[in-house]
Amino acid sequence: MFELTILGSSSATPAYNRNPSSQVLNFNEHYYLIDCGEATQNQLNRYKIKTVRIDYIFISHLHGDHYLGLVGLLSSMHLKGRIEPITIFGPPPLLEIIEIQLKYSETQLRYPFIFIPINAEKEEIILVNDDVSVQTIIMNHRIACTGFLFTEIKKKRKLRPEKILEYNIPVVEMNGIKGGKDFTMENGTIILNEEITIDSPVPRSYAYFSDTIFTPENAIKIKGVDILYHEATFMHDLLDRAKETFHTTALQAGQFAELAGVKMLLVGHFSARYKELEPLLQECRSAFENSFLASEGTKFSV
Numbered sequence: 001m002f003e004l005t006i007l008g009s010s011s012a013t014p015a016y017n018r019n020p021s022s023q024v025l026n027f028n029e030h031y032y033l034i035d036c037g038e039a040t041q042n043q044l045n046r047y048k049i050k051t052v053r054i055d056y057i058f059i060s061h062l063h064g065d066h067y068l069g070l071v072g073l074l075s076s077m078h079l080k081g082r083i084e085p086i087t088i089f090g091p092p093p094l095l096e097i098i099e100i101q102l103k104y105s106e107t108q109l110r111y112p113f114i115f116i117p118i119n120a121e122k123e124e125i126i127l128v129n130d131d132v133s134v135q136t137i138i139m140n141h142r143i144a145c146t147g148f149l150f151t152e153i154k155k156k157r158k159l160r161p162e163k164i165l166e167y168n169i170p171v172v173e174m175n176g177i178k179g180g181k182d183f184t185m186e187n188g189t190i191i192l193n194e195e196i197t198i199d200s201p202v203p204r205s206y207a208y209f210s211d212t213i214f215t216p217e218n219a220i221k222i223k224g225v226d227i228l229y230h231e232a233t234f235m236h237d238l239l240d241r242a243k244e245t246f247h248t249t250a251l252q253a254g255q256f257a258e259l260a261g262v263k264m265l266l267v268g269h270f271s272a273r274y275k276e277l278e279p280l281l282q283e284c285r286s287a288f289e290n291s292f293l294a295s296e297g298t299k300f301s302v
């Protein structure tokens with residue numbers, strides 16, 4: 001299971017039933033919440049996503065449309081009796097913002113709450129577990145902002161049962177062979193790993209590009225990812241406005257996806273000035289065919 005659900009696709013303010021940024025990535029029934037704009041918990045309810053399954057929350061930056069739903073969500077988790085720990089990754093001042101709200105409502109969360117500050121000056125791996133690794137990518141926005149690259153952990157190679165019998169491979173050797181080692185027989189003959197194992201599937205990947213001005217230099221960092229989400233706040237006729245506000249146009253988002261050679265592009269973070277989104281999609285597709293709108297409730301899987 002590697003499935004992304006879009007919870008919010010609006011930029012600064014909610015508009016036309018579109019909510020501010022939020023998405024949830026379901027990876028083997030562990031949920032990774034990415035940004036948490038206002039109304040995120042309503043959206044989680046609406047799409048029947050169990051908040052108890054959310055283990056990790058990632059906040060890209062401190063513009064309100066990316067985190068103003070966070071304390072509400074944390075409070076509801078507390079009220080519903082959550083005991084499972086939660087880990088939040090975000091800009092360092094986010095901790096103070098959360099703590100001050102909990103302090104004045106005299107709330108003591110029932111569950112362990114772990115905060116990991118993100119360094120927006122240095123790209124690094126911030127999480128590795130059995131399923132995925134998560135790396136930050138520095139966005140180019142008005143305030144410190146990071147995107148996230150989720151990459152599935154590559155599974156070990158699989159043994160070919162018929163080869164195990166043929167070469168009489170002892171159990172003690174098997175783990176090493178799954179890890180890529182060759183096998184040496186008693187007579188000294190070396191059996192190459194490729195002959196006795198099958199490679200595991202190519203790891204799946206998802207890149208989340210939060211608010212950013214068009215930054216082609218970042219394309220190399222996500223070469224060939226399965227799905228890229230990139231903001232596309234404006235149509236290209238508002239390029240000047242996009243530059244002023246450190247945002248990207250739909251055309252540029254398509255160009256970026258083309259440069260990065262991704263398999264699929266999702267665009268979102270639409271300005272409240274657009275009632276119809278189809279023109280943004282068409283503009284995006286003029287540069288990158290396999291593009292889709294990251295609209296509320298849509299799911300994408302790899």
Ligand SMILES: [Zn+2]
Pocket residue numbers: 011012021063065066211269
């Ligand atoms: Zn935003």
Ligand SMILES: [Zn+2]
Pocket residue numbers: 061063141211
């Ligand atoms: Zn922003």
